[in-house]
Amino acid sequence: MNEYKYIGKPVRRIDGQAKVTGRAVYSDDVILPRTLHAKVLHARQSHAKILLLDTEQAKAYPGVAAVYTAKDIARNDKYFRMGDTKDTWVLAEEYVRYIGDMVAIVVAESEEIAEAALRLIKVEYEPLPVVSSLQQAKEAKDLTRCDKPGNVAMPIVVERGDVEKDFAQAAVVAGGTYTFPSLHQVHLEPNSATAVYNMGKLAVYCASQMWFHIREDISAVTGIAEKDIEIKPMMIGGAFGARNDQPLPVITALLAVMLKATVKMTNTRLEEFLACRPALGMEIETWIAADAEGNFLSKKTKLLSGFGAYSSDGDAVTAIACFRGDNNYRFRSTYVNGTGLYLNHAPTGAYRGFGNPQMHFALEQAIDELAVKLNMDPTELRLKNFMHNHETSIHGFRYETNGIRECMAQAKELMGWDEKRKNKTPGKGIGVAALIHCSGSRAGKPEFAGSSALLRLESSGALTVLIGESEIGQGMNTVCTQIVAEELGVDPLSVNVVMGDTSLTPFSTGTNGSKLTSNLGIAILFACKDLKKQMSDCLRERWGIGPVEIKNGAAYGEYTGEKIMSFDEAAVKCSHAFNGRPFYGVGIFEPKTDLGDATGYGNLAPAYPFGVQMAEVTVHDNGTFTVDKIVSVHDIGKTINSQMAMGQVYGGVLQGMAGVTLESLAINKEGIYQANTLLEYKPPTFLEMPEIVGSFVETIDPYGPYGAKCIAEPPIIAVAPAVANALYDAVGIRFEEAPITPAIFRKKLLEKQRENQRQNQPEKLPENQGQQRTNPKEAGS
Amino acid sequence: MNATMYELELTLNGKKVKDMIPSDMLLIDYLRNVRLLTGSKKACGAGECGACTVLMNGRPIYSCITLALQAQGKEIETIENLSDGDTLHPIQEAYLDAGAVQCGYCTPGMIMSTKALLQKEPQPGTQCIKEAMAGNLCRCTGYQQIIEAVQLASERMEQRRRDS
Amino acid sequence: MRVTKPATLAEAIRFLSTNPEAKILAGGTDLLPRLNQKLEYHDLLCCLDDLPELQGISLTAGGGLYIGASLRLWELAETPALAGYLAIQQAAAKVASPQIRNQATLGGNLLQENRCMFFNNQVPWSDVNKCFKWGGNQCFQYKGSKECVALFQSDLAPAMMAHGAQAVLTGSGGERRMPVAELYLSAGRKAIAHDEVLTGLVLPPLPAGSRSAYRRWTIRGSFDFPLVSCAVRLKVEAGAVADCAVVFGSAGIMPKAIDTSLIMGMAAGDPQGLAQKLMPLINKAVAPFRDTRVNAGVRVDMAKDCMAKALAAVCSG
Numbered sequence A: 001m002n003e004y005k006y007i008g009k010p011v012r013r014i015d016g017q018a019k020v021t022g023r024a025v026y027s028d029d030v031i032l033p034r035t036l037h038a039k040v041l042h043a044r045q046s047h048a049k050i051l052l053l054d055t056e057q058a059k060a061y062p063g064v065a066a067v068y069t070a071k072d073i074a075r076n077d078k079y080f081r082m083g084d085t086k087d088t089w090v091l092a093e094e095y096v097r098y099i100g101d102m103v104a105i106v107v108a109e110s111e112e113i114a115e116a117a118l119r120l121i122k123v124e125y126e127p128l129p130v131v132s133s134l135q136q137a138k139e140a141k142d143l144t145r146c147d148k149p150g151n152v153a154m155p156i157v158v159e160r161g162d163v164e165k166d167f168a169q170a171a172v173v174a175g176g177t178y179t180f181p182s183l184h185q186v187h188l189e190p191n192s193a194t195a196v197y198n199m200g201k202l203a204v205y206c207a208s209q210m211w212f213h214i215r216e217d218i219s220a221v222t223g224i225a226e227k228d229i230e231i232k233p234m235m236i237g238g239a240f241g242a243r244n245d246q247p248l249p250v251i252t253a254l255l256a257v258m259l260k261a262t263v264k265m266t267n268t269r270l271e272e273f274l275a276c277r278p279a280l281g282m283e284i285e286t287w288i289a290a291d292a293e294g295n296f297l298s299k300k301t302k303l304l305s306g307f308g309a310y311s312s313d314g315d316a317v318t319a320i321a322c323f324r325g326d327n328n329y330r331f332r333s334t335y336v337n338g339t340g341l342y343l344n345h346a347p348t349g350a351y352r353g354f355g356n357p358q359m360h361f362a363l364e365q366a367i368d369e370l371a372v373k374l375n376m377d378p379t380e381l382r383l384k385n386f387m388h389n390h391e392t393s394i395h396g397f398r399y400e401t402n403g404i405r406e407c408m409a410q411a412k413e414l415m416g417w418d419e420k421r422k423n424k425t426p427g428k429g430i431g432v433a434a435l436i437h438c439s440g441s442r443a444g445k446p447e448f449a450g451s452s453a454l455l456r457l458e459s460s461g462a463l464t465v466l467i468g469e470s471e472i473g474q475g476m477n478t479v480c481t482q483i484v485a486e487e488l489g490v491d492p493l494s495v496n497v498v499m500g501d502t503s504l505t506p507f508s509t510g511t512n513g514s515k516l517t518s519n520l521g522i523a524i525l526f527a528c529k530d531l532k533k534q535m536s537d538c539l540r541e542r543w544g545i546g547p548v549e550i551k552n553g554a555a556y557g558e559y560t561g562e563k564i565m566s567f568d569e570a571a572v573k574c575s576h577a578f579n580g581r582p583f584y585g586v587g588i589f590e591p592k593t594d595l596g597d598a599t600g601y602g603n604l605a606p607a608y609p610f611g612v613q614m615a616e617v618t619v620h621d622n623g624t625f626t627v628d629k630i631v632s633v634h635d636i637g638k639t640i641n642s643q644m645a646m647g648q649v650y651g652g653v654l655q656g657m658a659g660v661t662l663e664s665l666a667i668n669k670e671g672i673y674q675a676n677t678l679l680e681y682k683p684p685t686f687l688e689m690p691e692i693v694g695s696f697v698e699t700i701d702p703y704g705p706y707g708a709k710c711i712a713e714p715p716i717i718a719v720a721p722a723v724a725n726a727l728y729d730a731v732g733i734r735f736e737e738a739p740i741t742p743a744i745f746r747k748k749l750l751e752k753q754r755e756n757q758r759q760n761q762p763e764k765l766p767e768n769q770g771q772q773r774t775n776p777k778e779a780g781s
Numbered sequence B: 001m002n003a004t005m006y007e008l009e010l011t012l013n014g015k016k017v018k019d020m021i022p023s024d025m026l027l028i029d030y031l032r033n034v035r036l037l038t039g040s041k042k043a044c045g046a047g048e049c050g051a052c053t054v055l056m057n058g059r060p061i062y063s064c065i066t067l068a069l070q071a072q073g074k075e076i077e078t079i080e081n082l083s084d085g086d087t088l089h090p091i092q093e094a095y096l097d098a099g100a101v102q103c104g105y106c107t108p109g110m111i112m113s114t115k116a117l118l119q120k121e122p123q124p125g126t127q128c129i130k131e132a133m134a135g136n137l138c139r140c141t142g143y144q145q146i147i148e149a150v151q152l153a154s155e156r157m158e159q160r161r162r163d164s
Numbered sequence C: 001m002r003v004t005k006p007a008t009l010a011e012a013i014r015f016l017s018t019n020p021e022a023k024i025l026a027g028g029t030d031l032l033p034r035l036n037q038k039l040e041y042h043d044l045l046c047c048l049d050d051l052p053e054l055q056g057i058s059l060t061a062g063g064g065l066y067i068g069a070s071l072r073l074w075e076l077a078e079t080p081a082l083a084g085y086l087a088i089q090q091a092a093a094k095v096a097s098p099q100i101r102n103q104a105t106l107g108g109n110l111l112q113e114n115r116c117m118f119f120n121n122q123v124p125w126s127d128v129n130k131c132f133k134w135g136g137n138q139c140f141q142y143k144g145s146k147e148c149v150a151l152f153q154s155d156l157a158p159a160m161m162a163h164g165a166q167a168v169l170t171g172s173g174g175e176r177r178m179p180v181a182e183l184y185l186s187a188g189r190k191a192i193a194h195d196e197v198l199t200g201l202v203l204p205p206l207p208a209g210s211r212s213a214y215r216r217w218t219i220r221g222s223f224d225f226p227l228v229s230c231a232v233r234l235k236v237e238a239g240a241v242a243d244c245a246v247v248f249g250s251a252g253i254m255p256k257a258i259d260t261s262l263i264m265g266m267a268a269g270d271p272q273g274l275a276q277k278l279m280p281l282i283n284k285a286v287a288p289f290r291d292t293r294v295n296a297g298v299r300v301d302m303a304k305d306c307m308a309k310a311l312a313a314v315c316s317g
């Protein structure tokens, strides 16, 4: 294996110093002169017709610059480019369709004035039936939207192979219906943006995972050409998918244009809950058919996903939920019927894992059910059915490297799986779940799959990486410097990185799909190679020096191996040879992947990360449970930054665990989020941490930089099913619904107790005996 | 409706300061908007996350649910006071070395809580760290590396005390 | 909104009696979040957290303790003077989070607003579709209820009650005292006049052989209000229960004390079996209050658990 100087090492974050000193500038820290402040009036009804909207009093309030409603906005229907459905408006027109839907905007001299004026806007609504659950939406008695009959936002029906035949031949069938709720990303920094309009041009200071798509959105609603819009990237306080589709910067930009002014808007935490884009809740019925030895034959899935009132990223997320999980195992056939449904709550979108955690919650529990029926160790059952290297999965994924078996072996070791299964401690349980994801899926984006990067060398020797993606805390800017440092032999802290300034960087489709290290990393590597070649060519052709090789921070004679001049001297020579121009290394990575055909078949990503996650739980005498330990082993390809990679594992695992045990938006039947505060939503604190044991399997992928795949999303994906499977192991109860609240846990425990009582008194209820599923583990011991 | 003005005098990051402020101004707004100390963040405005944590007379409080006039005559310390020119505070160094920073939005508040903790309890055990820091949410790190950073800072500060 | 900061208690009381619209602010950790979240409005606040008369702990003539109402919770939790009143210290040590305990006062804790998942979660229609808390005439917890049934979730109130604390109120008319339990009226109202300040608490002396403990149940280990809690005080003489107080917090619109005579009737000597004997009383003690995570059944289970643990703690010593 290669010895690297910076790759694989715990190199310090380049933005770390700014962050630990409080000097890092986030969007709300932008303070510009003569700034107006905007506040939005959000709908207070889940579904209603607007009967009256009177803004006169608000307009007259001293200090108010403008009050706008839908009719003031010429391009009100041009928001939002990502969903193919094109069904979203800037401001609500005739109807409001979720609590939080935007009805009017006040712009004023201060935030306080804007807030005071908001209260003077008169709105009257005629309430309409509210569609708040997937079942209700499916029955379509009530409509979420009068312009969309049937509540259906998107159907997917795909069959590969002969599902009915395979099910008919099966020795065992297992599965059920699993419900995963809409979760919130809870990025800690609320959205904020400042837009500066100046003589036909626009600059917008904001946070985003998709600078260029935000620019496209802004252009669409303002009518200003993209080339006249500059997005100024600010430091970003977390994203997790929440900054894929953000109304706030777009609206701020629109207001700046309408008022020819500088406008700032910052969300409150309440607005982050109400008017952003949480994850899709899903209800997944899935059945797996297997032969008597436990070889998987087929899988049948019906999936309902909740889009909310408008589409946002719902279609892409639903598609991924429908297909991705299948690819980890060898199936002869599979059938999926997915329906995206409109609901009267906030539009939904991306959250770490992009639909994959929802499906894994169903699939990995169904596999466990199968293991129970087959009386097999669930790790053995999975090992029997995992895909191999160089195989193509049922949906067309081609695996150059697949470390899933090594992951399983390591996870078992780290959990003490065999030992714990043999010697069961009462009240304790262990569970396993496997996962697959993509390193750089296109997520339905038609433009292109790859990435490009620029590496600029100035005469001073200063190196700057210019890329169109975002640093959202995952540490990509540090990875960039590590790659440049590795290739050129310079100090990583001396490399500058510009991420997302649309006036300087190449176009990018965005920061998602865990594609940065794997795709962008390669582009940066290529940019380094290109720059080195240009420098060497220049020194030879213009200065007669060389041929040289640029490495270790200097130029070396290619044949002599002797140092000829320092890197900085070479930089001066190169630049001066061309009248001071900077040198740009250009790197382009174009993965050999498919967008997927009409049925979703295709090789979506250049590489696929795999993983195995295990949970250990304790059920206490008082009827509560705790998650004690989570083991998370990932086929990462090659670790680029050991410390940051582990940070992704810790963070992702805790999010995954919280999603199944703590967090909840508690959406009620009126479509109301009953948890609109951090206090009630309940993100985990220091005191909810389980012991997390992370580990990596390095498979060295042929495509990724130095063999790297990705690690940002995978750690969240299979935690929920691992916990649910561990609970099953502990108490013999299947938790098909997340989150497993104390109320649900108690209810299920009581049901189980009653069932056990019945079992102990067979003479009373003899007819139940036959249906009783005996737990093979209990039977065997 | 109009807020009366209040003459606020306090020791801010070691310096005595005096400002005329609206009497209903929150401490976080005073720090960020009047004093332009934007290191402290407002992420919930309701005492539910800890991003706005500053020290009042050495103890961490939420500046988003404290009025500026409640700091009258007191000492307030913010993240801006920790580093000295190019020299970072050992806690800041430890956060960088332990990988305890991701998006960084919780970081100023976390570091202030760490500072108060280590002042009171120079060598805290893991459970003690968890309890003392439990008023600060972090969505990115899963907390593990923050605990390691606190331990590292504690060791280094202890070493420094022994050396001097 | 205007805020004043009187320098003395007399000045504060004068101000309150001449400004009926003024609302008292102590640490602010209960009131300010609601103001920030636009759940409540006031034109005038009167800030008394630093009033010298409301600070400190002293011995009373009768051998008990006097605690200033503006004592911060961290001090309450850590002061050696209170070492014998363990339930109070345990309660104070668990409130919210470290930052809140550094800022919050004892008085504010005892007089905090009642809470409800509908009102406090900022359900955005709440100020249109007004519930009692907004001055409307409906309750979303219990449809048809004649008044607000929001939950009183103070940690310190049950602990103070278990120790028989008296509240000292000072107003234009002078000073009066009442048991802490009597501070709480229906619908979350408090028995305190507008121009009265809660100046302090008086704790009776600790009887020999008496111990106390407090246990609470929350979803998370930090930030969260108790979903139910229990304070117990037990006096054992010659191996038998001589006196016992059991008070549940977050059990309804006010803390719920189990009648001591009832307990004594059931206790019959040995403290060990006490928890088991008291279990049947709990079903009625805890109101079936809705929440996003728990239901009435869980609340009762957890109340039993809290009581059992608190009693176990005082018995094992």
Ligand SMILES: Cc1cc2nc3c(=O)[nH]c(=O)nc-3n(C[C@H](O)[C@H](O)[C@H](O)COP(=O)(O)OP(=O)(O)OC[C@H]3O[C@@H](n4cnc5c(N)ncnc54)[C@H](O)[C@@H]3O)c2cc1C
Pocket: A679, B046, B047, B048, C023, C024, C025, C026, C027, C028, C029, C030, C031, C032, C033, C069, C070, C073, C094, C095, C096, C097, C100, C103, C104, C105, C106, C107, C108, C109, C110, C111, C112, C113, C153, C154, C155, C156, C192, C196, C197, C198, C199, C223, C224, C225, C226
């Ligand atoms: C995130 C969060 C979590 C919380 N968790 C808990 C918890 O777990 N347990 C718990 O008990 N509380 C909790 N609280 C509520 C609150 O912080 C505490 O109860 C705190 O003790 C209130 O004290 P304060 O001095 O800050 O009150 P303030 O907000 O200043 O006052 C509260 C009320 O009391 C009145 N008041 C205060 N002092 C006096 C006085 N001397 N005389 C007359 N009236 C007075 C005020 O007018 C106001 O109505 C939490 C709060 C938050 C924001």
Ligand code: FES
Pocket: B041, B042, B043, B044, B045, B046, B047, B048, B049, B050, B051, B052, B053, B062, B063, B064, B065
């Ligand atoms: S912003 Fe102050 S606690 Fe969240």
Ligand code: FES
Pocket: A188, A237, A238, A473, B100, B101, B102, B103, B104, B105, B106, B107, B137, B138, B139, B140, B141
């Ligand atoms: S580093 Fe992002 S919230 Fe802590």
